[in-house]
Amino acid sequence: MDKFIIEGPTPLKGTIPISGSKNAALPLMAAAILGNSPTTIKNVPKLRDIYTFNNVIRVTGTHVNFDEEESTLTIDPANLAHLEAPYELVRKMRASFYMLGALLGKFGQAKVSLPGGCAWGPRPVDLHLEGMRKMGADIKLDEGYVIARAPKMMEGGTFKLEPSSVGATINLVLASVLRVKEFTIKNAAKEPDVVLLCKRLVEMGADIEGIGTSTLTVRAVDSLDGISTRNAADRIETGTFMIAAAMHPESEVTLTNVDVDDLGEFPDTFRKVGAEVEIGEDSVYVKAPAKLSPTSIKTEIYPGFPTDLQAQWATMMTQAEGKSSVTDTIYYDRFSYVPEITRLGANMEVEENTVHIEGKTPLKGASVMSTDLRASVSLVLAGMVAEGKTDVLRIYHLDRGYEDLEEKLTNVGARIRRTQQEE
Numbered sequence: 001m002d003k004f005i006i007e008g009p010t011p012l013k014g015t016i017p018i019s020g021s022k023n024a025a026l027p028l029m030a031a032a033i034l035g036n037s038p039t040t041i042k043n044v045p046k047l048r049d050i051y052t053f054n055n056v057i058r059v060t061g062t063h064v065n066f067d068e069e070e071s072t073l074t075i076d077p078a079n080l081a082h083l084e085a086p087y088e089l090v091r092k093m094r095a096s097f098y099m100l101g102a103l104l105g106k107f108g109q110a111k112v113s114l115p116g117g118c119a120w121g122p123r124p125v126d127l128h129l130e131g132m133r134k135m136g137a138d139i140k141l142d143e144g145y146v147i148a149r150a151p152k153m154m155e156g157g158t159f160k161l162e163p164s165s166v167g168a169t170i171n172l173v174l175a176s177v178l179r180v181k182e183f184t185i186k187n188a189a190k191e192p193d194v195v196l197l198c199k200r201l202v203e204m205g206a207d208i209e210g211i212g213t214s215t216l217t218v219r220a221v222d223s224l225d226g227i228s229t230r231n232a233a234d235r236i237e238t239g240t241f242m243i244a245a246a247m248h249p250e251s252e253v254t255l256t257n258v259d260v261d262d263l264g265e266f267p268d269t270f271r272k273v274g275a276e277v278e279i280g281e282d283s284v285y286v287k288a289p290a291k292l293s294p295t296s297i298k299t300e301i302y303p304g305f306p307t308d309l310q311a312q313w314a315t316m317m318t319q320a321e322g323k324s325s326v327t328d329t330i331y332y333d334r335f336s337y338v339p340e341i342t343r344l345g346a347n348m349e350v351e352e353n354t355v356h357i358e359g360k361t362p363l364k365g366a367s368v369m370s371t372d373l374r375a376s377v378s379l380v381l382a383g384m385v386a387e388g389k390t391d392v393l394r395i396y397h398l399d400r401g402y403e404d405l406e407e408k409l410t411n412v413g414a415r416i417r418r419t420q421q422e423e
């Protein structure tokens with residue numbers, strides 16, 4: 001197991017290239033199974049979740065080739081014959097549950113493990129299953145697996161997602177593009193990852209109405225073709241580095257290869273902390289303020305503040321001059337990072353689904369433990385402004401979602417290195 005050793009504080013100065021998005025790539029990979037010919041996806045990040053999902057897809061007999069030099073994946077479903085996603089792989093990452101929609105949609109049957117234990121509390125899949133039942137599929141649970149069957153052409157209907165769900169929208173779209181006469185999803189997710197998937201499916205030949213709105217209507221087509229396409233830039237990585245750049249008063253960073261239209265309201269919210277922000281065609285420049293203004297946020301569905309950035313924001317707020325709060329309305333207990341940041345000297349208190357933060361507190365290096373992906377990167381952000389040495393343990397969580405993190409940060413002046421963690 002690896003850990004990071006970080007020596008702080010260090011300002012960040014220079015350019016950071018943004019990688020392809022994990023959460024946008026995974027649905028595109030599942031969609032590739034639906035095609036009648038190979039699909040090529042460029043700008044795919046070299047991340048643990050991508051490797052895991054490659055293996056999930058390979059179990060079915062699909063040929064997957066990842067050209068890491070070119071960051072390009074080729075997925076050829078010609079020999080797909082085994083309609084199963086086993087627990088050993090699905091437990092490693094929740095998004096492998098997309099195999100349910102993809103296999104059911106293409107073959108009318110699937111056996112997919114329920115996703116395993118979660119990093120921060122309940123993350124049900126009831127809406128995925130209810131929605132598939134609503135479209136006409138037979139869904140049974142057996143020994144931790146979902147067994148799904150569907151006739152050649154399901155009748156469909158209308159299904160409302162309450163609450164709106166990224167994963168359920170993706171799974172229902174994947175299940176219906178080849179197999180449902182007409183299926184309408186109300187309160188569908190509008191996150192850029194969902195919009196990108198729908199646009200790419202349309203390029204493959206699908207009939208989807210309402211893309212980018214909260215009502216999606218899908219009408220089955222006879223077949224879909226493989227395509228050659230490009231994955232989006234990672235908007236959460238972009239936001240993470242914007243926050244990193246604001247935390248030290250001497251930092252000045254330019255992010256490149258950014259999909260600036262995918263950032264929703266985040267840049268406007270971010271400006272409230274006092275940072276100077278310039279949005280280019282595919283770049284974001286951030287200059288840290290002399291003093292960070294305390295700014296409270298509440299997570300919302302897109303284009304609102306993303307839950308995947310709330311831990312990083314709360315960490316930044318420990319360095320703001322005054323009181324602020326961060327409320328998560330999507331995941332009520334996504335606060336496992338709080339006790340760890342507190343170990344570095346922060347003044348934070350969790351009350352229900354809100355963390356109250358009192359700044360500015362000087363942070364001092366210590367050993368801290370990663371608990372999930374975004375919690376882990378928050379510890380790195382804190383370590384880069386803490387005085388002295390911070391050991392961030394169990395960084396395998398980070399390797400699920402941040403490509404070349406230590407190289408990217410070292411290149412702009414951070415002192416951070418990876419080493420083996422003693423057990």
Ligand SMILES: CC(=O)N[C@H]1[C@@H](OP(=O)(O)OP(=O)(O)OC[C@H]2O[C@@H](n3ccc(=O)[nH]c3=O)[C@H](O)[C@@H]2O)O[C@H](CO)[C@@H](O)[C@@H]1O
Pocket residue numbers: 023026094095122123124125126127128129162163164165166167168189193307308330331
């Ligand atoms: C791989 C991926 O893209 N993961 C993202 C995806 O996760 P994921 O797709 O799992 O998250 P959802 O959008 O489904 O979750 C939103 C809310 O809906 C609830 N819910 C969801 C499904 C369901 O069947 N029943 C139900 O009640 C969840 O508990 C949560 O409160 O969107 C989340 C919210 O933006 C992000 O934090 C994750 O990074």
Ligand SMILES: C=C(OP(=O)(O)O)C(=O)O
Pocket residue numbers: 023093094095308373374401
């Ligand atoms: C929570 C995340 O991913 P997942 O849904 O795969 O756990 C994330 O990307 O922050």
